[in-house]
Amino acid sequence: DVKVTQSSRYLVKRTGEKVFLECVQDMDHENMFWYRQDPGLGLRLIYFSYDVKMKEKGDIPEGYSVSREKKERFSLILESASTNQTSMYLCASQESNEKLFFGSGTQLSVL
Amino acid sequence: SQQGEEDPQALSIQEGENATMNCSYKTSINNLQWYRQNSGRGLVHLILIRSNEREKHSGRLRVTLDTSKKSSSLLITASRAADTASYFCATGVSGNTPLVFGKGTRLSVIA
Numbered sequence: 001d002v003k004v005t006q007s008s009r010y011l012v013k014r015t016g017e018k019v020f021l022e023c024v025q026d027m028d029h030e031n032m033f034w035y036r037q038d039p040g041l042g043l044r045l046i047y048f049s050y051d052v053k054m055k056e057k058g059d060i061p062e063g064y065s066v067s068r069e070k071k072e073r074f075s076l077i078l079e080s081a082s083t084n085q086t087s088m089y090l091c092a093s094q095e096s097n098e099k100l101f102f103g104s105g106t107q108l109s110v111l
Numbered sequence: 112s113q114q115g116e117e118d119p120q121a122l123s124i125q126e127g128e129n130a131t132m133n134c135s136y137k138t139s140i141n142n143l144q145w146y147r148q149n150s151g152r153g154l155v156h157l158i159l160i161r162s163n164e165r166e167k168h169s170g171r172l173r174v175t176l177d178t179s180k181k182s183s184s185l186l187i188t189a190s191r192a193a194d195t196a197s198y199f200c201a202t203g204v205s206g207n208t209p210l211v212f213g214k215g216t217r218l219s220v221i222a
Contacts, residue, residue: 004153033209035212040214041214042199042212042213042214042215043154043199043212045209045211048209050207058209088151090153090154092153092154097203097207098142098144098159098203099144099156099159100144100146100154100156100201100210101156102146102153102154102155103153104152104153105151105152105153107151
């Protein structure tokens with residue numbers, strides 16, 4: 001079975017901190033995605049990547065950056081965390097441009 | 112940008128009843144997928160239906176697609192308490208365009 005692992009289930013950070021959310025997949029998928037999920041807003045795409053060192057902005061990239069140095073790892077970076085970035089963050093990898101496999105999510109609280 | 116819109120937003124039924132959720136979308140699609148999310152966890156892929164298919168089954172799940180009406184429905188038959196979750200539709204437009212998710216339907220199955 002495909003496994004997508006997010007480094008933390010819960011994270012508490014302070015305003016202004018630099019935050020790294022790590023995501024690793026074990027199925028050699030080329031496509032990887034970062035979403036955030038907020039009540040009433042559904043899933044919103046932050047960034048995605050279709051290859052190593054490649055990245056594309058999604059619908060809400062402001063305040064975020066990403067890194068994909070290796071195929072299996074896609075990192076989301078909050079350069080200077082703010083309270084409005086408190087959210088559930090979901091990483092996913094994609095099989096053959098179709099089915100997505102999600103990690104368990106990271107609930108980030110920025111105080 | 113939200114393409115799929117699920118209806119209803121919330122649904123509460125008794126165990127053993129059938130649950131039907133609908134998804135409407137705006138543009139032409141390549142495929143439509145349904146995902147399930149247990150509270151506080153990542154999404155799990157349930158079923159994919161392609162634009163040239165009208166109906167698909169998987170266990171107690173039945174999905175229909177009407178491209179002329181730009182709508183899909185997910186039917187869960189003989190529901191169980193364990194089916195309690197949020198259900199999301201996601202539309203795939205073309206090979207290298209990310210899936211777009213709706214806001215989900217919260218299903219509660221009461222034992």
